[in-house]
Structure formats: structure tokens, C-alpha cells
Amino acid sequence: MSESSSEFGILVGVDGSPEAHSAVRWAVQEAALRHRPITLMHVVAPVVVTWPIEAVVTSFYEWQEDNAKSVIEQSQETVAAATAGAPPPEVRVEVRHGGAVTEFADASAHADLMVVGSRGLGPVGGAVLGSVSRALLHHAKCPVVVTREGVVGKPHDTLPVLLGIDGSPASENATAFAFDEASRRGVELVVLHAWSDVAVFPILGMDWHQYEQQGHEVLGERLAGWQERYPDVAIRRRIVCDKPARWLIDESRQAQLVVVGSRGRGGISSMLLGSVSTAVAESALAPVAVVRG
Structure with a gap:
């Protein structure tokens, strides 16, 4: 870049x-x-x-x-x-x-x-x-x-960069930022996508495998082109069922940087900062980059 x-x-x-x-x-x-x-x-x-x-x-x-x-x-x-x-x-x-x-x-x-x-x-x-x-x-x-004091990684840290993707166009800039950071640092990029923003599982009769496949399709669409642009960045995909903020905060324990968009797929498009971004910025155990859409 x-x-x-x-x-x-x-x-x-x-x-x-x-x-x-x-x-x-x-x-x-x-x-x-x-x-x-x-x-x-x-x-x-x-x-x-x-x-x-x-x-x-x-x-x-x-x-x-x-x-x-x-x-x-x-x-x-x-x-x-x-x-x-x-x-x-x-x-x-x-x-x-x-x-x-x-x-x-x-x-x-x-x-x-x-x-x-x-x-x-x-x-x-x-x-x-x-x-x-x-x-x-x-x-x-x-x-x-x-x-946050005490959570800044050491230079040349080998921990991955963690990116939260919700499938909305607003996360495109966050994706670009995360790939660039992972490339500069020479580390893996972990891409996490949650199928739902709220707790929905387990619900009787819901086939998680079907929704997991849909999640992979969303990631495939959002990551299209970026892997070709950054061939040096290894990608690990994580599909979870719900509560993306909780998963991102938990995964931040094993990341050197967390990247999220400023707002996602919520219903109030005029909000500059979504609830997930706010929660992650407040509680993640690694530095958090919030990237405007």
C-alpha cells in the first residue's frame, strides 16, 4: 500500500x-x-x-x-x-x-x-x-x-492481527486496514464473522452447519481480491454463531491488534459507532483499531 x-x-x-x-x-x-x-x-x-x-x-x-x-x-x-x-x-x-x-x-x-x-x-x-x-x-x-497500559505487544510480535467482519459494506475499509497491518507485521490474519449479533443458539431445529456455510460465503465475498493483493498474508477464518463482541474480546487475548469497522449491519445506519465496535474498544485485551466506513 x-x-x-x-x-x-x-x-x-x-x-x-x-x-x-x-x-x-x-x-x-x-x-x-x-x-x-x-x-x-x-x-x-x-x-x-x-x-x-x-x-x-x-x-x-x-x-x-x-x-x-x-x-x-x-x-x-x-x-x-x-x-x-x-x-x-x-x-x-x-x-x-x-x-x-x-x-x-x-x-x-x-x-x-x-x-x-x-x-x-x-x-x-x-x-x-x-x-x-x-x-x-x-x-x-x-x-x-x-x-491500554500493559497490553501493548513487543516489537516483531508473532501474534496475529484479528479482524471482525459482519458482512456489511462498512467493513470494507476495516478489511483493507487489517490486511495492510498483517502484511507490514508479517503475521497471520484471523478473520472472525458472527452469523448474528444477538444470542440465537441453540434453538431447536436450526441447522448450524447451514449457517456456517453461509458465513463462509459472506467471508468469501468480503475477502475477494484482498488475498490476491496481499499474497504474503496467511488467513485463518473463524465463523461463530452469535455475539461478535464477546468472541472478538475473547480472541483478543491471542492477538496483537484487533480491527473493527465503525459501524456494521445494525438497523440505525446514521450511528457512527456501532455497539460491537464500542464494546470491543472498551474491553479488548489488545490495542483496537476502529476504522470508519
């Missing part, structure tokens, strides 16, 4: 949290695979006050600027440590002032890929998926990878 010339390359959201440093480490690996620069981006939130306390506001603003500088410096140190003696990627820095979601979403239009931690330093530290990360899955203009 030809390389793009997006200004920011691999765009990483940093805020000093452990999850953000995990995102930086993953981005270093990806930058090496793609031969692209990394942009470390930190957003300084605006100060909102309702009464005149100029001295306090000024002091807090100065703290924000000092904190932004510290966050960037720490992130640069993480980049250096993650290269493990290899030539480091080109590192760019972007500090913006405004709403985090708006600024990151706008910047994503000029990036190949955005990488964010599962949660940051927001007020709800126990949230599975932080509000900014969740919002970017809806609004980013490029693929978004969500990482």
Missing part, C-alpha cells in the same frame, strides 16, 4: 497518563512499520471562570503551560526509550488550546492514524474508556487505535 503524505503522520494524544505513554510506545512501533513521523499532541483546555479572580487564573494558566511542556518532554523520553537502540522516528510536537475533542478531531484530518490511550487524567479515572477517547472514535477523520 502506498504511503500517504499526511502532515502529522502517526498522531498521538498525550496528557502524561500511563495510558498515553502506552499509546506513544505503540505509535513508535507503527511509525517504524510505516516509515512515518510521529506527532505528539497535547491540548491545553481553556480556563472558564464566573467571577474576577485574575491572579488565580493567571497562575493556573502558567501551570497549564508548564504542564504541557512537561507532558511533551516525558512523551519524547518515552519515544526514545521505546526505540530500543533502533533509529528513532521523526518526532513532531503540536500543542493546542481549546476543547480536546474538537482539536484532536480537527488534527485527525491531517493524520494517517490517530493513537490514544483508553483513558486519560480526567475526573473519572476508573472509566473503561475515557470521554475523549470515546468521542474520537465517533468524530476522528482517520482510523483510531485505542491502547
